[in-house]
Amino acid sequence: MPLDLDWVASVQANTSAIERRAASLGGRRTVKKDYQAAWLLKAVSLIDLTTLSGDDTPGRVQRLCAKARQPVSAETLHALGMDGLTVGAVCVYHDMVATAVRALEGTEIPVAAVSTGFPAGLSPWHLRVQEIRESVAAGAREIDIVISRRHVLTQNWQALYGEMREMRDACGEAHVKAILATGELGTLRNVARASLICMMAGADFIKTSTGKEGVNATLPVTLTMIRCIRDYQERTGIKVGYKPAGGIAKAKDALLYLALMKDELGDDWLYPDLFRFGASSLLGDIERQLDHHLTGHYSAANRHAMG
Structure with a gap:
């Protein structure tokens, strides 16, 4: 859609209220036993x-x-009646896209490539756009791009919108996830406005972080971004996905994020086409919790290595 600067200017963020809401979530949303196992299996499908x-x-x-x-x-999946469960995608650098595509041949698991000078996004512009095109040509079905943080910090919304539009066009049929690097944007209001502009410019997902910043995904940032998604969907009818990344390493954290998504956006955002976790270590902890659910004992973490 065209850039609507009046809408952008109207966006505010009540930081104290957002933080109170996020802090209350852990005490109000808990699941146990079979229900917890079911939610953790759901989380696996979203990684x-x-x-x-x-x-x-x-x-x-x-x-x-x-x-x-x-x-x-x-054995665990069979005991839980979830044979055939896979993750949502595999995310790699451009150089590893072809390798990942070959390794996943015969499955429906898409390959996502981080692009546009990840993680800083400061390489020459034409190279960033060309990197997107080459990753798509190599077989990446999803592209995780990084925005130029300086456009947000200087309030140059037209530049951010134009940049995002051109990157969206370069992705073609591939889904594009816009990484905001929220830990470097200064305020929740900046996070909200950057989220809105990336959605206006055609982002299929908005994503918190590269995982390389000092502060990555947090519940207050998540609440800010998903309320922007809700507002955008109510005004335009378009559903945009959400991906928290970095710092989500424990199964209990995944449950909080899932509860927040269900509360704020509804069941549609509990499927891989609209929600993902950017994580790897999270999977190991979920495996340990599922083992405990079946056996009553916690297995050693080294039994659940990534490979």
């Missing part, structure tokens, strides 16, 4: 299993893709 390290190798990516195909032991 973007990720490796974004400078020492990534084809072997590591292949092992990660094997984990994506079989995220929880076959």
Whole structure:
């Protein structure tokens, strides 16, 4: 849609109220026993299993893709009646896209590529756009782009909108997730306005973080962003997805995020087309909790390695 600066200017964020709402969630939304196991299995299906390290190798990516195909032991899934469960996607750097696509051949698991000078987003503009095109050509079905934080910090909304529109166009048929790097935007109001502009410019998802910032996904930031999604959907009829990334390592944290999504946006946002977790270590803790549910004992963490 066209950039609506009047709408952007009207967006505010009541920080103290947002923080109170987020802080109250843990005491009001808890699930136990079979219900907890069901929610944790739901969380597994929403994970973007990720490796974004400078020492990534084809072997590591292949092992990660094997984990994506079989995220929880076959015995555990069979006991819980969830044979065939997979994660939502595998997320890698551009150089590893072709490797991941080959490793996931025969499945419906999409490959997501981080792009546009990830994580800082400060490489030359034409190279950022070309990186998107090359990742799509290599087989990536989802592109996680990073915005230029300076446009938000200087309130240059037209520049942010134009940048996002061009990146959306470069993605073609691939879904685009706009990474806001919320830990570097200063205020929740900036987070809300940047969220809105990225949605106006065609983002399929808005995402909190690269995972490389000092502060990544938090519940207050999540509440701010998903209320922008709700407002956008109410005004335009368009549903935009949400992806918290970085710092979500425990099963109990995943349950809080799922409860918040259900409360604020409803059941539609509990499926991979509209919600993802950007995480890897989270899967290991979920596996341990599922083992405990079945056996009454916690297994050692090293039994649940990523590959």
